Amino acid sequence: MKVMIVDDEQLIRRHLVELQEWKQLGCSIVGEAGNGQEALQLAHLCKPDLIITDIRMPLMDGMQLAEAVRALYPRTHIIFISAFHDFMYAKQALKLGAIDFITKPIDLGELLEAVELVMEGANHSNVDERLHQEKLVRLLLSEKGDADEIEKQAGWSEVAGKQTMIFSIEIDNIELAGAASDPHSLFMLREMTCHVMARYPYRFWICLNRKGVYLIIFQPDGRLWDMKTDSMQIARDIISHLQDSFEHSISIGISQILSSVLHLRKGLEQIQECLDYRMLLGKGSIISSDALSLIRDESKRKDEIHVANLAELLHGGSKERISPFLRTVYRDMLAKGLGKHQVQQYAVELMERAGSIMEGYQLSGSAEERLETHKQILSYDILSDLLKFLEGKLAEMAEKIGALNKESVHSVIQSVNQYLEAHYQEEISLVSLSKVLHINHSYLCRLIKKEAGINFRDMLWGIRIEKAKQLLANTAIKTSLIAYEVGFKDPSHFSQLFKRIAGVSPKEYREQQAK
Incomplete structure (x- = not known):
């Protein structure tokens, strides 16, 4: 690749020209200039593939040089260098088709990596095509986008009717990271994304935004490619490619498959919702609308x-x-x-x-x-x-x-005691009692156990034994008859239960009370 260096500071210019790494990259320095006018005259002779130029220079600055080069040599790539972190430069550089924007003091590794991206074909389309893409994407994402105007744009016929997906590749915590005022980060993100996409068969558009880039992919002809599955692999590849060479972490939101690029605004809403979930998932997240x-x-x-x-x-x-x-x-x-x-x-x-x-x-x-x-x-x-x-x-x-509830429970237990006191002689079951009190029998069973500490049957037997004690102490009625009187059907069972509860037999209890 033929490279030209343009900078009005001679020390910087000579340092860049004499780098030994150019030969290792397969690049040759074909010219150097101290301002835009010299560079433009030299470009006519040496036809550089890449111009690395400072922005602020006398006679003709880097922006003016880039504008002239774009008109005369549209396939020549440009990398800007500047001592100023000015996003206005970045916006202007985009319009002029800059491949990258590097700030001074120059990081050599950063510069050489940007050159490598150019050489490896990261700039997959010429400047005019990229500018048309930018314009078309912004029209499609705009609320005021006119369908008639969109369909007149260059490149529309090649994607009309194709299924599409939109990615938002966004720098995490961009304001805190300082990347919002560093246009180089956005340019680098765009070019490295293009580099990854060169591996896939998908036609794609890419567009810078305030926090990163939008990537739009289109369904290829044929049915061998699954866009939904591939979208996740593309996102993983982008994050993997950026991990070692990009200074910021990124997260990626992926829309659902859209039936047409005309529905791009719907896709934009989906990816914005996806990226809201970064708060949960953290930095470096990939969130698809389908998963959301x-x-x-x-x-x-x-x-x-x-x-x-x-x-x-x-x-x-x-x-x-x-x-x-x-x-x-x-x-x-x-x-x-x-x-x-x-x-x-x-x-x-x-x-x-x-x-x-x-x-x-x-x-x-x-x-x-x-x-x-x-x-x-x-x-x-x-x-x-x-x-x-x-x-x-x-x-x-x-x-x-x-x-x-406590008041209600107390009231229920009180009602149970009152009913058993009045009807202990009758045949009573938990089910029959629950019907009388209009309470679910299972609930009533648990309630009695919880509040009285005994089950329903023991409660009933306790009351009957207390009534039997009264009859044994105050009357001469036979024990067997007392058993029937208090509700027991079997005198033998009554005697056994009485001794278990009172500690003595019915006969012994009567004798004790008579003393």
């Missing part, structure tokens, strides 16, 4: 589980379980990378569900209180503070329901 749909389904399922768990906690009056429940909600909210509005909306929905449960117990507050709670939720900016507020509200609700 599955994540959302799982997220919806988790939300439903949370609501069901909240209902169970409140119904059970479990004040002490509110805090662990909200910690789980907190982790899920962080995992989803929810924004402020989404978090607040979710909190409102939880409180509305809790309010509905409270209404069922006739414990709901006034409309004014509910409105005030809603306003307070919307006033929080910090998730942890909002959850502390929710914990206080939900714990208060659980405590009220718990107190009501």
